[in-house]
Amino acid sequence: MTGHALLSGVVVGGTGGVWRVRTEHGDTIEASLRGRLKKSNAGRRADGSLRRDTVLSASKTSKLAVGDDVLLEEGERGGGWAIAEILPRRSKLARRVPGGGQGERIVAANVDQVVVMFAAAKPEPHRRMLDRFLVIAESNELTPRIVINKVDLVGDDAARERFNVYERIGYAVHYTSVKDGRALDELRSVFSGRRSVVTGPSGVGKSSLLNALFPGSNLRVGAISESVNKGRHTTVGAAMLPLLTEADGYVIDTPGLREIGLWSVPAAELDRCFPEIRGLRDQCRFADCRHMAEPDCAVTNAVRGGTIDAERYDSYVKLLSELAEER
Numbered sequence: 001m002t003g004h005a006l007l008s009g010v011v012v013g014g015t016g017g018v019w020r021v022r023t024e025h026g027d028t029i030e031a032s033l034r035g036r037l038k039k040s041n042a043g044r045r046a047d048g049s050l051r052r053d054t055v056l057s058a059s060k061t062s063k064l065a066v067g068d069d070v071l072l073e074e075g076e077r078g079g080g081w082a083i084a085e086i087l088p089r090r091s092k093l094a095r096r097v098p099g100g101g102q103g104e105r106i107v108a109a110n111v112d113q114v115v116v117m118f119a120a121a122k123p124e125p126h127r128r129m130l131d132r133f134l135v136i137a138e139s140n141e142l143t144p145r146i147v148i149n150k151v152d153l154v155g156d157d158a159a160r161e162r163f164n165v166y167e168r169i170g171y172a173v174h175y176t177s178v179k180d181g182r183a184l185d186e187l188r189s190v191f192s193g194r195r196s197v198v199t200g201p202s203g204v205g206k207s208s209l210l211n212a213l214f215p216g217s218n219l220r221v222g223a224i225s226e227s228v229n230k231g232r233h234t235t236v237g238a239a240m241l242p243l244l245t246e247a248d249g250y251v252i253d254t255p256g257l258r259e260i261g262l263w264s265v266p267a268a269e270l271d272r273c274f275p276e277i278r279g280l281r282d283q284c285r286f287a288d289c290r291h292m293a294e295p296d297c298a299v300t301n302a303v304r305g306g307t308i309d310a311e312r313y314d315s316y317v318k319l320l321s322e323l324a325e326e327r
């Protein structure tokens with residue numbers, strides 16, 4: 001007899017072996033992954049019927065990730081909690097290995113949004129880097145959102161002028177200051193009840209912002225990410241930091257999107273990661289147009305006509321050549 005699933009929860013940490021799970025009651029417990037689930041029949045219910053919506057293939061079930069929603073059951077003879085079932089993932093942030101094919105590593109599951117944070121100044125924002133973060137989110141089919149912090153240093157107008165190109169593309173852009181409190185209420189609702197990956201260069205105010213929004217959550221996003229960034233590329237793990245809000249919500253602390261990288265995004269699909277190019281690519285003369293020197297290219301025409309921002313196009317060209325070099 002299998003035990004009854006007693007509790008639902010979300011995996012907030014751990015890397016194989018013991019996992020930390022925050023239960024529906026708000027406490028965090030340690031749980032192991034059930035052997036049976038790890039090996040096989042994850043797609044079957046205890047009574048043997050097929051559970052198509054819940055199927056994670058046998059090979060994938062060992063890849064339980066931070067952010068996975070799970071069902072827990074009490075182990076036999078007081079053996080502690082066990083993860084009995086992994087619920088279907090609605091999204092994931094994955095690190096793919098070069099060369100494509102299999103071998104992706106799931107950094108976090110069920111990510112609702114990627115919050116890309118830059119400072120209006122100190123440190124000076126680099127748009128090329130911003131575009132890279134956006135593309136990584138897009139390539140994972142995650143919704144990015146942009147936060148421009150430290151607006152107190154340059155003023156609202158200057159910040160908006162500089163970044164409204166992203167608003168025109170359709171991204172949500174928030175102009176904040178932890179120092180003077182500007183737009184913090186707006187941002188609090190952005191984070192509430194969602195699972196967010198927060199990323200951006202160090203020093204832009206990620207930890208300051210989250211701690212100002214959710215006092216007591218004790219988030220050290222920058223500190224953790226930086227210490228991992230200094231290490232080798234092998235340590236790609238994530239942890240979820242629960243936000244102290246009524247609606248709940250999590251910040252997923254990853255080693256940084258740059259480490260996750262763009263590996264194995266096929267060069268031919270890069271244009272889909274730029275919304276303003278995605279919307280035009282079907283109008284190019286050639287179906288496999290790379291939007292470089294091809295004739296009748298709707299994209300380069302739009303760059304010339306000014307409807308596609310030239311700097312954004314430069315980012316596309318730069319990333320395309322990087323992806324081509326990886327081959």
Ligand code: GDP
Nearest residue numbers: 149150177178179202203204205206207208222
């Ligand atoms: P993180 O590395 O992205 O987590 O950045 P921190 O939160 O550690 O902040 C870096 C520095 O920027 C700290 O000295 C903060 O006090 C400062 N800072 C954070 N937000 C603001 C802001 O809105 N305006 C100004 N002027 N400084 C800020």
Ligand code: ZN
Nearest residue numbers: 284289291297
């Ligand atoms: Zn084209």
